[in-house]
Amino acid sequence: MYEYDDYYEDYGPSDELSQQIHQMIENEARAKITSTFTELEQVRKTNEELRKQIHEMRNQIRTFDDRVKKERKQAEEAIKRGFFDGYICGDKVFVAYSKYRREACATCSGAAKVTALIGNAEMQIKCPECDGTGGKHKYDYEPLEDHIETVTVELNDRGGKFVNAYLKKKESKVEYERIFPTLEECQAYCDEKNSESKER
Ligand SMILES: [Zn+2]
16 A cells, blocks of 8 residues: 555656646647738738739739730731721722713603704704703712722832722722712712712
């Protein structure tokens, strides 16, 4: 029994110490884990922030690239328009389209002859109004929507420059003076042309 008691007396304080050590280790470990966790959380936040920044920068680069492309295209277009005197292929335009029409003479109704009383006799004479042609050649102008398909530039050694356009709906080339960017401008030109031909 003596040995037994002795053993317990020895065991008491050493058990307490062991518990204290255990507690210290545990506290230390907890502190370490908490600190590591906090660090990890911080790294995660930084990472997320950087990811956002990268995303934002990529967007900025893309926007910048798009702007450069757009501005380059505009600059190229401006140079082309300058060289081709305003129009480039693919432009929607309005062309003053002229349609030939033969208008019968109002005096002879297209017969080319009129009845005249010469002395007491009725005679058929050449219509003085149309000079025996029976009518007049007329061109009626009207706007036609079209697209520029080809633009050609001819340069000569005397510094001359001739620009012509070929449109989708017309086979032959069209002079620039008959091409307009808007319907209103084309209509005004047609009206002017049509009133000129009425006066003649
Ligand atoms: Zn006539």
